[in-house]
Amino acid sequence: MNTLTIERTDAASEALPEPKPATGGFRHAEPRLEVIAPLGERYDEILTPEALAFLAELHDRFAGTRHDLLAARLQTRVDAANGRDPKFLPETERIRADRTWRVAGAGPGLEDRRVEITGPTDRKMAINALNSDAKVWLADQEDATSPTWRNVVEGQLSLFDALRGRLEYTSPEGKEYRLSRDIRETPTIVFRPRGWHLTEKHLRFHDRAGRALPASGSLVDFGLYFFHNAKRLIELGRGPYFYLPKLESHREAKLWNDIFVFAQERVGIPQGTIRATVLIETIQAAFQMDEILYELREHCAGLNAGRWDYIFSIVKTFRSRGRRWVLPDRKRITMTVPFMRAYTELLVATAHQRGAYAIGGMSAFIPNRRDPEVTERALAAVAADKRREATDGFDGTWVAHPDLIPTARAEFDRVLGDRPEQLHRLREDVEVTAAQLLDIPSAGGEITEQGVQDNIAIAIRYLESWLRGVGAAALDDLMEDAATAEISRSQVWQWLHDNTVTAEGTRIDQTSIVRLMAAAVAGLPRFEGDRFDDAISVFRTVALEPEFPTFLTVGAYARFL
Known part of the structure; x- marks a missing residue:
């Protein structure tokens, strides 16, 4: 574990020097910023003392x-x-009424x-x-x-x-x-x-x-x-x-x-x-x-x-x-x-x-x-x-x-x-x-059992990819990212907690979701180093618990990345 500790400067108007590679850690007075993770090859070219000082100033202000x-x-x-x-x-x-102002x-x-x-x-x-x-x-x-x-x-x-x-x-x-x-x-x-x-x-x-x-x-x-x-x-x-x-x-x-x-x-x-x-x-x-x-x-x-x-x-x-x-x-x-x-x-x-x-x-x-x-x-x-x-x-x-x-x-x-x-x-x-x-009913349409299963499968498969460090995943000929995964898991949460009934007549409850989760996961190819078990754990937390996490990535980041 490498730790770099840098000092914040109070000279806000002083131009920073051109970036230079770091030559090692050093310690000064509070407030400061510390790197508390391993430094890989060439990381010192980005995490220079000068760059970290700039980050510390941004945080301080x-x-x-x-x-x-x-x-x-x-x-x-x-x-x-x-x-x-x-x-x-x-x-x-x-501001809205003034029609004269323009952006750059x-x-x-x-x-x-x-x-x-x-x-x-x-x-x-x-x-x-x-x-x-x-x-x-x-x-x-x-x-x-x-x-x-x-x-x-x-x-x-x-x-x-x-x-x-x-x-x-x-x-x-x-x-x-x-x-x-x-x-x-x-x-x-x-x-x-x-x-x-x-x-x-x-x-x-x-x-x-x-x-x-x-x-x-x-x-x-x-x-x-x-x-x-x-x-x-x-x-x-x-x-x-x-x-x-x-x-x-x-x-x-x-x-x-x-x-x-x-x-x-x-x-x-x-x-x-x-x-x-x-x-x-x-x-x-x-x-x-x-x-x-x-x-x-x-x-x-x-x-x-x-x-x-x-x-x-x-x-x-x-x-x-x-x-x-x-x-x-x-x-x-x-x-x-x-x-x-x-x-x-x-x-x-x-x-x-x-x-x-x-x-x-x-x-x-x-x-x-x-x-x-x-x-x-x-x-x-x-x-x-x-x-x-x-x-x-x-x-x-x-x-x-x-x-x-x-x-x-x-x-x-x-x-x-x-x-x-x-x-x-x-x-x-x-x-x-x-x-x-706010005319949400204008979306019309219905909630189907296939729609529920699609959301579960997409969220779990995307989370598995995200946990392995891949944040943009091609799934079923669609590009999925954190935003589309958020739709998928938040809809499942809402349908569950609203006691929604699907077009087929199935009430969306814990039992039906767990059944659909099992069906979605059963067909997924497993491989060495996959993160499906962790992805399922995250999905349960963000879609099935009474409390609604505002972003699925926040808790998953803290636990796994």
Whole structure:
């Protein structure tokens, strides 16, 4: 076990030196940050004393506010459970009513975002993404990454090497991967750190009161990427840029903006250099889109419709409110159901009114190069999804596989033509009410025994993959990540606790779920080193217990990673 202990400096305006490799551990006064995990090969290039000092400063200045905002989330959930619906805030009505203010908009290299590829930051996936024909790569340290210590640090190494043109990888089978062109010609990188709710237990922060606390995953991910790469990205003319996940309020957006202001000053780059795209993926954020843009206006490039987490947020927020709030089988909750249409149309209209890009979400369908019929169905589904987004006014979209890029691009090319975006479409025809956003019964449909079993199987199989360190898993020709697994387990929890009866007449109770779990697991191939037993244990905790864990990854991370 290696422990590095560093001192926080009070000279906030003093520019940090260029990163240098660490030469060993050292100890100074409180408050400090400690690495309490093994240091692998080249980890010292990322976990330098200077980088850790920067992380300590971020925690010293912002960890307290983060704690307060997470506490405010708890109160919001209590209010929702007690029947108080989310609403457009009366105290910020002036911000919504003022039609004159605008956000900073696209930075260099973000002018055309018609197709963005998403994926984790391991070396192989990074090379595949950067070699693709996408306009942007969402380098994902969040839902597509299992936050093992190795993934966290080596993901940073992948990005560090990529931005210096030296990213390579050789697979266990001997296949070699490397960048096919100059980094200036690859997709622009937009980095997604972990959400505010997640910790980094391998780094321990000692606050001014002397308490030893796990570090914030958000601050660690942002801080390491920014510290090592901000000036290099400016040299390349394309960054630093970030996706901001899981926000639930404009106050959380303000915290990010305060961090950006401090970080830019601290490393000595111009204010406003950072550009952020905010994922609107909670029902609470859907009611505060204007306010979120306003708080980030000096650093904001756009909004993204994070559809899967948005559905999860609906289930989580209203899970105990009765039959009206119960959603049908997961596959029936499409982007065309009325409450999802209200959400996406409001997002486009709000973003464009403020000069922000609107980026669409990810269809879960993926091609199968060994099965032409599966690929044909996937391409047709993705084409329809992207056609709807482009027609609605979105400026770009996500895909999870390089083979989907031509299909998605064709739909946006048809609408955009030579324009890089369609910000001129203000969608003044859109008038979305709170009732439309909360019209959950509009999803219609039914709950079937097959739908229950599908959710159980998906959640357990994904958790098994996540526990092995693989955060994006192709299961049954769909791309599953933490967000889709959250939908699956939260629906099972809600159906169980609402005493739901399936279309076949089966009451969803502990007995029926355990039976379906056994059926789902019975057909799974076991192998040496698999984590199915642990995955089943996690699933029982997050789907069958009386208490509802707000995120399945929090407890699983603490226990297993």
